[in-house]
Amino acid sequence: MALDDLLAGFGDALTPGNLLFALLGVLLGTAVGVLPGIGPAMTVALLLPATYVLEPTSALIMFAGIYYGGMYGGSTTSILLNTPGESSSIMTALEGNKMAKAGRGSAALATAAIGSFVAGTIATLLLALVAPTVVDLAIGVTAADYFALAVIAFVAVATVLGSSPLRGLASLCLGLYLGLVGTDVLTGQERFTLGIPQLSDGIDVVVVAVALFAVGESLYVASRLRRGSVQVIDHKGNWMTREDFRRSWKPWLRGTAYGFPLGALPAGGAEIPTFLSYATERKLTKHPDEFGKGAIEGVAGPEAANNAAAAGVLVPLLTLGIPTSATAAIILAAFQGYGIQPGPTLLTTEGPLVWALIASLFIGNAMLLVLNLPLVGVWVRLLRIPRPYLYAGILAFASLGSFAVNADPLDLVLLMVLGLLGFVMRRYGWPVAPAVIGLILGPIAETNLRRALAISDGDLGVLVDTWFSRIVLLLALLVVVVPIVLRLVRGPRTTPAELQHADAKTDAGDRSTL
Amino acid sequence: MAVVVVGLVPNARGQAALEHGLRESRQRGARLVVVNSSRGDALVDEDFLQGDGLRRLHEELAASGVPFQVRQPVHGRDVAEELAAVVAETSAELLVIGVRRRTPVGKLLMGSAAQRILLEVDCPILAVKSPPPAS
Numbered sequence: 001m002a003l004d005d006l007l008a009g010f011g012d013a014l015t016p017g018n019l020l021f022a023l024l025g026v027l028l029g030t031a032v033g034v035l036p037g038i039g040p041a042m043t044v045a046l047l048l049p050a051t052y053v054l055e056p057t058s059a060l061i062m063f064a065g066i067y068y069g070g071m072y073g074g075s076t077t078s079i080l081l082n083t084p085g086e087s088s089s090i091m092t093a094l095e096g097n098k099m100a101k102a103g104r105g106s107a108a109l110a111t112a113a114i115g116s117f118v119a120g121t122i123a124t125l126l127l128a129l130v131a132p133t134v135v136d137l138a139i140g141v142t143a144a145d146y147f148a149l150a151v152i153a154f155v156a157v158a159t160v161l162g163s164s165p166l167r168g169l170a171s172l173c174l175g176l177y178l179g180l181v182g183t184d185v186l187t188g189q190e191r192f193t194l195g196i197p198q199l200s201d202g203i204d205v206v207v208v209a210v211a212l213f214a215v216g217e218s219l220y221v222a223s224r225l226r227r228g229s230v231q232v233i234d235h236k237g238n239w240m241t242r243e244d245f246r247r248s249w250k251p252w253l254r255g256t257a258y259g260f261p262l263g264a265l266p267a268g269g270a271e272i273p274t275f276l277s278y279a280t281e282r283k284l285t286k287h288p289d290e291f292g293k294g295a296i297e298g299v300a301g302p303e304a305a306n307n308a309a310a311a312g313v314l315v316p317l318l319t320l321g322i323p324t325s326a327t328a329a330i331i332l333a334a335f336q337g338y339g340i341q342p343g344p345t346l347l348t349t350e351g352p353l354v355w356a357l358i359a360s361l362f363i364g365n366a367m368l369l370v371l372n373l374p375l376v377g378v379w380v381r382l383l384r385i386p387r388p389y390l391y392a393g394i395l396a397f398a399s400l401g402s403f404a405v406n407a408d409p410l411d412l413v414l415l416m417v418l419g420l421l422g423f424v425m426r427r428y429g430w431p432v433a434p435a436v437i438g439l440i441l442g443p444i445a446e447t448n449l450r451r452a453l454a455i456s457d458g459d460l461g462v463l464v465d466t467w468f469s470r471i472v473l474l475l476a477l478l479v480v481v482v483p484i485v486l487r488l489v490r491g492p493r494t495t496p497a498e499l500q501h502a503d504a505k506t507d508a509g510d511r512s513t514l
Numbered sequence: 515m516a517v518v519v520v521g522l523v524p525n526a527r528g529q530a531a532l533e534h535g536l537r538e539s540r541q542r543g544a545r546l547v548v549v550n551s552s553r554g555d556a557l558v559d560e561d562f563l564q565g566d567g568l569r570r571l572h573e574e575l576a577a578s579g580v581p582f583q584v585r586q587p588v589h590g591r592d593v594a595e596e597l598a599a600v601v602a603e604t605s606a607e608l609l610v611i612g613v614r615r616r617t618p619v620g621k622l623l624m625g626s627a628a629q630r631i632l633l634e635v636d637c638p639i640l641a642v643k644s645p646p647p648a649s
Contacts, residue, residue, distance in 0.1 A: 036557065083557070383558040 029069020
C-alpha cells in the first residue's frame, strides 16, 4: 500500500541527519537556482564524487533538495532582475519583472513561492500515487519495449530542448557516442578507446557532466565577461492581498495540471508546461489589459507549472529508469554510482530508499516555502559575488571532483577537452541536456536493444513485436516529423526562447538546466 | 575650464565627497566630473548608480548650477585606475573622494581603494569623511 510506504519513507527522511541533508540541499539548490548559468544539474554533478562516501539515502535526499530548490531560486532572479536563472523561469520573468517594477515585487515573489509549494506538494502526492501503478504496468515491459521508451526519450528531449531540433539531435549523438567509449559488456571488445587503457572502463559520467556543464559554462562566461551590471529591483511593496490570492489559486492549479503530466512524459522537463501555462493564463484572465504590464496570473501559473514538472520528471526516472531532464540523468548516474539500477524493479528492490526520497521532497518543499521569502535579501546578495571568484571556485571544484572519481590524471585531460567541447556547444547554442541524457541513457538503451536482438536471434522485427513498442516508436517518429511538417505548413514556430527574446533579455539562453 | 573630479559611491561618504566637490567647483569656477564606476564582473553591483539613483544624482547636480558631467566607466578595472584615467584625461586640478576608517586587518585582507587612489592618482586629492560645514 503506497500510503504505508510513504509514511515509512517519512520515518526515514525525518531523522536529524537526513533533515540536515535536505536543508543543505534546498539551500544549495536555491543558491544555484538564483545564479544564472549555474543550475541544479551542474551542482548535482559537481557534488556527485563527494557524496559517494555518504549513505545513498542521504545523498539522494540532498539531490532532491537541490532539484526542487533550483526551481524556487530561478523565480527570484527572474522577478527581481529580469534575468532568468533557469530556462524554466523564462516565462516568470515576463510578468514577474513588470510586477516588481510596478512596486509589487513582494507579491510576485510570494505568488511564485506559494504556487511552487502548492504545485510541488500536489505533484509529489501524484508521484507517490502514480509510481506504484506505473511500476505494475512496467513489470511486463520487454527489452524491446524498453528500447522503444529510450528512443522516444531521446528524440523528445533532443527536439524539444534548445534552439533547434537539429542542434538537439547533434548534441544527443555526441552524448551517445561518448557513452559508447569503453569495453563492450557483451563481447569484451574495446570501442573508441584509442588504445588508452584507462578508457576501457569508459569515460566517467561525472567527468563528462562536469566538463560540459561547469567547465563549458565557466569558459563561456570568461569569454564574454559582461561589462556593466544589472539593476536589482527592490522587493518592496505589499505582500499578497486577498485579491491576489483570489487571482492566483486557479493559475496555481492549472499550472500543476500542465506541469505534472508533461513533466512525466519524456518531453524535456519544464519549459513546455511553463510556456503553455503562461499562454493559457493570458487567454483566460479577466484582466487582459494587465498582461504585459505585470499580471499576477502570469507569475502564478508558470511557477506552479515548473515545480509540478519537476515532480513529474521523477515518475519516469523512478519507475522506468528513464531520465528526461539533465538533472534527472545525473541523479540516475548517482543511483548507478551506488550500484542501484533504476528501472521497474527499483520500487520493489529499493522501496525504502525511493519512499524516503519522495517523503523528502515533501519536506524540502515545505522548507523552501519557509526559507524562500524571508531570505530573498540573502539570495540577491549572492549575485554580487564577482564572477571571477565564483567561476574560479567552480573550476577548482570541478577539477577536484573529476580527479577524485578515479584518482587518474587522465580524467583531468578529458575534463579539459570535453570542457572545450562544452564551451563550443554553449557558444553555438547546442543544448547540453540531450548530450548528458544520451551519455547516461545510451548504454542502458544499447543493453536492452542487444538483449532483445539476442532473444530474437538478430531479427529486427522483435523491436515492433508488441503493441506497446509499436505505439511508442510511432510516437517517437511523430515527434521528429511533426515539427518539420508544421514548420513547412505554418512557417517558423514560436518557441518559448523566441518569445523570451522578443519580450525580455535573457541570460539563461537555451540551457536546459532542469 | 578647470575640472574637479569626484569619485562617487552611493552612500554617506560618497554623498559627503559629492558635496565637497560641488563646493570646490563652485569656488574654483570649475566643471564637476562625477565618476561612478563598476568593475562589471558581478551580475549585480549596488554601488553602480542606475535608474532612480542616477536620476536623483542628475537632478541634484542640475539644481546646484555647477556645470557637470556624470561618467560611469565600466572597463573591468578597479576604481583607482578608473579615477586615474579620468583625472589624466581631463587634467583635473582636484580629486575628491570619501574615505572611512579601516582596521589594519581589514586593509590587509581586502586592500583599501582609498589608499590606492591616494598613491596612484597624479593630482591633489581631497579626502573627506563628513559633509562640508554649512557655508
